[in-house]
Structures are given as C-alpha cells and as structure tokens.
Amino acid sequence: MSTISRANVAITDLPWLQKYRPATFDDIVGNEHSINILKNVAKKGNIPNFLLSGPPGTGKTSSIVCLANELYGKELAKRAILELNASDERSVNVIRDKVKAFAQTKVTLPPGLQKFVILDEVDSMVDPAQKALRAIMEQYSDTTRFALACNNEDKIDEAIMSRITKLSFTNLSQEEVALRLLYIIKQENIKYTPEGLQAIIFTADGDMRQAINNLQSTYSGFGMIDEENVYKVCDVPDPKYIMEMLKRCIRYEVKNVFNAVVKLYGDGYSALDIVQTMMKLMKSASENEIEEDYYNDFLMEIAKTELVIKSGTDSELQVIGLVSSLCDIAKSILKRKND
Ligand SMILES: Nc1ncnc2c1ncn2[C@@H]1O[C@H](COP(=O)(O)OP(=O)(O)OP(=O)(O)O)[C@@H](O)[C@H]1O
Ligand SMILES: [Mg+2]
CATH class of the missing domain: 1.20.272.10 (Zinc Finger, Delta Prime; domain 3)
Structure with missing residues (x-):
C-alpha cells in the first residue's frame, strides 16, 4: 500500500464550503431564472413569501442569504432576520415559540422592508408544525416575510403552497459546476488535470456542496487533483x-x-x-x-x-x-x- 505524502499539502483551517459560501449573487452559478427573480426583489425591496425547492447543494440557502445580505446588510440582518436551519428546529414548539416571538417583536426598519424568517428543510416538518407556520405567516403578513426551502415540495402543506412564490432549483450542469470549481482552484492555486476535474464533476452529479467537498478532500489527501486520487477519495467505482x-x-x-x-x-x-x-x-x-x-x-x-x-x-x-x-x-x- 502506498503512503500518502503530505509534504506539499496546504491544510487550510476553514472548510472550503464555508470559505466559498456565496456572499453576493455574482458568486452563484446556475438556476438563472430563479436567481434573476431574487435579484429583482433585491433591487425593489418588496419581498414576497418564497418557497425554494430543489435538490441538495444547488444554492437554495446560499441565494436566500445573498438576498438577505443585499437587502439588510450585516448590521440590520442581526436584528431583522431569524434563520432556523438545524433539524431540531422543525418542531411545532419551536415554530410556535421562536418564530411567533420573532414575528411579534418590534424592529424599526427602513420603509418597505419587513422582518425576514429563513427556514430550511421545511419538507421534514411534521404536519402540525407546517399548519402552525401557515397560521403565523398569515397573521403577521404585514410585518414578516418568509423564505422556506425544501428538497421535495410534495411534502409541503397545500395551503402554504398556494400562498407563496415558488422558485424551482435544478441540479447544476457540468459547465456550471466546472465554473465555480475552477474559480476555487485558481484562488487556492491547486494543481489539477482536466480528467481529475471531470471526475469531481461526475461524482458530484450537479451537487455543488459535494463537488467542493470532494475537491477539498482530494486536495488535502493528495495535494493534486487527478482522476485516480478523486476516485480514491470519493470511494465510488471507477x-x-x-x-x-x-x-x-x-x-x-x-x-x-x-x-x-x-x-x-x-x-x-x-x-x-x-x-x-x-x-x-x-x-x-x-x-x-x-x-x-x-x-x-x-x-x-x-x-x-x-x-x-x-x-x-x-x-x-x-x-x-x-x-x-x-x-x-x-x-x-x-x-x-x-x-
Ligand atoms: N449555485 C451555487 N453556486 C455557487 N456555490 C454553490 C451553489 N450551490 C451550492 N454552492 C456551494 O455549496 C454550499 C451549499 O449550498 P446551499 O446550502 O446553498 O445548498 P442548498 O441548495 O440549500 O442545499 P440543501 O437542499 O441541502 O439545503 C454553499 O456553501 C456553496 O459553497
Ligand atoms: Mg439549504
């Protein structure tokens, strides 16, 4: 068995998923139709309630965070945005307590802006929690807007669906994944072969989270992105x-x-x-x-x-x-x- 030399391997302290989390819409690749709608909302400031639905790692949460960055800026965001993304925050109690308390809080905002709740993985919320959410969305519609994200919209309460602007996300194309990976490769000054890059794109199958993870794992394991190293790290058949x-x-x-x-x-x-x-x-x-x-x-x-x-x-x-x-x-x- 060969030993892996780590001599030339740069160990970065920050996971690349975090380091390269899109900060503005320009950092996001793909799903142009949905991103353009969000860009427009960012310009005009009139936020509807949103449901972003589509496969994992395609930029749903990232694009909502970009929208929030543009609309609120860092300081205001601390007071005006409630972000719930842990799966233990899906219960009826959390919805009734945390979300309702936030909706009731008075926050002074520039004209035309409302408070904003970002709620991930709504499809894993049980029915009573979705019903409680719907009630809060209705009751506080004047002061609070919601961005919900899910992988499977079939699991979302019909009454929520009928009151919300839906933005569909699809798996990213090979070219779109390549574009973002090449940006990271350039920033990190990584050695790679075209076949190695292609192998990462192939294994990620349109999921940018997986693509970036696999890029970093291969790089920190081997210091070089080629086909053989990628398949070793990703542990999938050639x-x-x-x-x-x-x-x-x-x-x-x-x-x-x-x-x-x-x-x-x-x-x-x-x-x-x-x-x-x-x-x-x-x-x-x-x-x-x-x-x-x-x-x-x-x-x-x-x-x-x-x-x-x-x-x-x-x-x-x-x-x-x-x-x-x-x-x-x-x-x-x-x-x-x-x-
Ligand atoms: N379209 C994209 N453009 C650029 N980077 C992306 C894109 N999609 C995902 N990423 C990268 O992958 C990470 C995860 O993306 P994000 O959380 O937005 O995915 P998601 O669609 O919300 O997935 P999930 O359904 O699992 O919640 C981000 O931090 C970012 O680094
Ligand atoms: Mg997400």
Missing part, C-alpha cells in the same frame, strides 16, 4: 469500469458481467454505489457509448433497481438481477434487429 460493464451487457457477455459484479463487491462497493454510478453514466452517456436502441430500456431498468435498493434492499443479488435484465434486453433488441 466509471470506466462500470461503462465497460454496460457495454458487456450490450454484447451479451453474461459471464464476464457477472464476474465484474463479483469483483466490485469484493472491492467493497455496495449495490447502491454500483447502480448510482450506472445512473450517472447513463445521464451523461453519448450515443457512441450507449446506442439509442438500448438507452431507454436500460435507463428504466437501472432506475427501477436504484429505487428498490434505496427502499432498503442493498445486496449483490440486486446488481446481478439488474445486469441479467440488461443482458436480456440487449439480446431481444439484437434479435429484433436481425429479424
């Missing part, structure tokens, strides 16, 4: 190996594919690691890698298996079952083509 497996399914090399699954398991990867890597590969696969004839059926089968595994059945058999189905699909497509 996508080239998984792509080769998918191609073997297409060629109906059943025995080879089974052996590949056994090897990955032997290397310590879980069924979820393997299937999620397949899913990410499918999303970014070109026509040369996975022909159109196979694409939809493969995607459907992989997505089904991912769901089953996520619902609690993580076993080698799930992956064996999946690759068998992929081989069968490939065989019948080939037969259809030859008929």
